Amino acid sequence: MKYKILLLDPNPVSLDISSRELGQRGLNIVGATTFDEACSHLREDGAIHVVLTEWELPFNTEAGSGRLEGSEMIRAFLKLRYEVNIFLLTDEKYAPNVTTGGLLNGYFYKGDRDWDDVVRKVRNEVTNSKNRAPFFEKLVEYANKAKDSWHTPGHASGFSIKSSPWVKDYYDFFGPNLFRSDVSVSVPMLDSLLHPTGIIKEAEELAARAFSARYTFFSTNGTSTSNKILLQTLLKPGDAILLDRNCHKSVHHGVVLAGAEPIYLMPSVNNVYGIFGPVPKKRIFEAMDGALAARKPVKALILTNCTYDGLTYDIAHIVQEAHQRGIKVIVDEAWYGYARFHPEFYPCAMEAGADYATQSTHKTMSAFSQASMIHVNDPDFEKIQDFFWENFNMHTSTSPQYPMIASLDAARKQMAMEGYGLLARTLELARSLREAINSLEKFRVLDLDDLISDELRNGIDKVRLDPTKLTIDVTKSGLSSREVERLLLGKHNIQIEKSTFNTLTVLITIGATYSKLNRLYLALANIESLCGNLADQPANGVLKDFRLSLSPIRFKPRYAFYCDGEPVPLRAGAGRVSTGMVTPYPPGIPLLVPGQVITEEIVAALQMYRDHHVEIHGLNEGLVKVMTVEEEASLVRRGFEIKDNRTG
Ligand SMILES: Cc1ncc(COP(=O)(O)O)c(C=O)c1O
Structure with missing residues (x-):
């Protein structure tokens, strides 16, 4: 494949000469004479890998016109497409005496007329920085x-x-x-995931560069494991962590493993659709201040960005506030790994200044299932690096799957080489599917405003919606989401991502095609034609108003978790303390975590999920495991009771 070069020169004659010389030497050239043209090429042509530019270009925008000088111009290009390699190709005999903060990949003086050197160095840089796995x-x-x-x-x-x-x-x-590539750690030339010093380290360094991290580590048991590794690294028994109550169960497991005290942040809830959203900023800031005022040893804050439904935090602001209070920030980007590769999704956690991010490369990019990455920007990481490796080793098999590691490397290369173009196409597909579904009468794709709760709508939160995650309201069809889901699968061979009582969520990934989109649209149109006047009736099983407040946590999860407990029928559990996690799936948010008091309201909510045939993890044959009276008394005596820690 030829590399595509955007060649920028305000002088059309000079642009013509350079284009010809470079084109003859095998580069694929697109030319432009102004900054505005350059930006529109970068926006529209995902195949551009390199910018070769004069030091200054004219611009002409609504705000005014003039000439834009090098460092400002380069920063503007990188805001559009951070992954392009930028070189100066200039009549300036000396590299302009300004710092560009290491943003430039190289410099060429046109007067040298050494076009071979330009081509060689450009090719070399693109190949070395991203076009290899x-x-x-x-x-x-x-x-x-x-x-x-x-x-x-x-x-x-x-x-x-x-x-x-x-x-x-x-x-x-x-x-x-x-089978030939499924080898073992006995092969030295393939390095060791548990102590990378060779080819895995090299691949991880390329990933760090691509994802804007100081370090990246490949993880082969999913983000479930990446989260546990980080929590056990950053938290010691007795430390406190602020966590979104809506976070993935691996974070709750991490809290148990670390022996930490969780300070739960209740997420916003959209009562109409039963969708959990981001924790309001105000609540996060108040919780940080409250915990610090109570002298709790708060070591970290962990948030999920974006949420399963595609809602994103104003993450840069939250990171800034946490850092001002000396709290490290971990962002679970299981669903948002591609955010670094298209400005529609910026900023990703690393760009926003977070200390750590975990990503399920397999969920939204081209890696095999379970392939995940841990990205690190923590300025203090070197101080805890050895402990990190101890925990990485604790959680990682001594026989990691080599094809899976290779898939992480290849998925990174793909995103660095064509991520922008693929995501631009994915966004276009998502827009098109949204429009098509909204042209139906009985199905509607929800907008940001439909998805968020009143408190976010009226707050300071600046929540956004990732347009590639489509949540479809099925209420008007008169069918429950489960029924629509069953029809889609049984009759049309279409498997969706998840459902709530009255919504379905589909993910448009870089693997989507127009054919797939149209098949979904036609299937929904077919279901619409079948459901006829059902729509006038209330849908079977639709939850009209979803409200739930979660009860306080009474004991540190680790100690409740290790209690033998006793199984009791769900109804009899009210007033007792849970030893385990009880999680309806979907949505996958634990209604109970170890150490939490079971209330009548939670019992009723679990019964309702059960009545709707929702899978409930942690409720075995209708029995919930609770602490015995003796175990409660023992934990109180030993000082493991938590005071002032409400969950919602
Ligand atoms: C927010 C979040 N974090 C972490 C995970 C775990 O990711 P993995 O499946 O890669 O272990 C999930 C899985 O659904 C998730 O939703």
């Missing part, structure tokens, strides 16, 4: 060496199965390459 390439090289394998895994590059009369189909389905 060193771990993936090394794995392929190793697999192709056809070495005799005397090590794990036992299938020995597939030899144990490829002639089997019984499981050859297993070999045939996954194919020879998967």
Whole structure:
């Protein structure tokens, strides 16, 4: 593939000469003479990898016209497309005497007329900075060496199965390459995930550069594990952490493992759709101040950005406020890993100054399931680096899957090379699907304003909506979301991401196509035609008003978690303390965490979920596990009771 270069020169004659010379040497050139034209090329042409520019360009905008000088211009380009490599190609004999803060990738003086040098250096920079996947390439090289394998895994590059009369189909389905590349830590040239010093380290450094982090670590058991590694690194027994009550269960597990005291932040709830949204900023700031005033050793704040439904925080402001109070910020970006690659989603956590981010590269990019990344920008990380590795080792298998590591490397390369273009297309597809569904009578894609709660609407929160996550209101169809979901799957072979009582959520990823979009649209149109006048009736199972306040947490989760407890019927649980987590799925938010008091209201909510056949994790055959009276008394005696810690 030829690299595409945006060549910028205010002088059309000079632009013509440079274009010809570089084009003849194999670069694919797009030219422009003004800053405005340059920006529109960068916005519209995702294939551009490099900008070669004169030091100054004229601009002409509504705000005025003039000439834009180098460093300002480069910053503006990087705001549009941070991943492009930028070089000066200039008549200025000396590199302009300004600092561009390391933003430039190189300098060429036109008077040298050494076009070969320009092409060589540009190619070299793009290749080295992003157009390679060193771990993936090394794995392929190793697999192709056809070495005799005397090590794990036992299938020995597939030899144990490829002639089997019984499981050859297993070999045939996954194919020879998967087995040849499924190797073990006994292969030194492939480095070690648990102590990377070679090719994995190189791949992680490229990922850090792509995702704007100081360090990136590959993690092979999902963001579930990435979260636990970080919480155990940053928190010691007795430390406190502020966490969104709506966070993923892995964060709650991390709290148990670390022995920390959780300070729960109640998320906003949209009562009409039963959708949990961001925690209002005011509540976060008040909780930080309250905890510090109460002299709690608050070490970190963790938030989910964006939420499952695509709602995003004003993350930069929150990070700033947390840092002013000496609190580290972890952002769970399980659903938002691509945010660095298109300005529609900026800022990602790293760009907003967060200390840590965890991302499920597999959820929204092209990596295999479970492939996740931990990004680090914490200025104090070096002080805790050894402890981080201890925890990384605690949670990571000594036999990580090498194809999965390779998939992280390749997914990063893809985003660095074509992420902007892919996301621009994804946004276009999302807009188009939104319009198509909204043209139907009985289904409607919800806007930001529909999704957020009143307190966010009227607050200082600046919440936004990721347009690639579409939440569809099914109320007017007269069917429950479960029924629509069943029809979509059973009749139309379409699997959606999740549902609430009256909504369905679909994710438009970089793998979406117009054909897929149209199939969903046609399926909904078909369901609409079938449901006829049902729409006049209240939908079966639609929840009209979703309200729930969560009860206080009475004991530190770690100590409640380790109680033997006793199982009691759900109804009899009211007034007792839960030892485990009870989570209706979806939406996946634990209504009970270890140490939390069970109230009548929570019992009623769980019964309602059960009546709607929602899967409930932690409720086994209708029994909930609670602490015994003796266990409660023992924890009180030992001082593990938490005071002043309400969950909502
Ligand atoms: C907010 C959030 N964080 C973390 C996770 C866990 O991610 P993974 O599936 O990569 O382990 C999920 C999974 O759904 C999630 O929704």
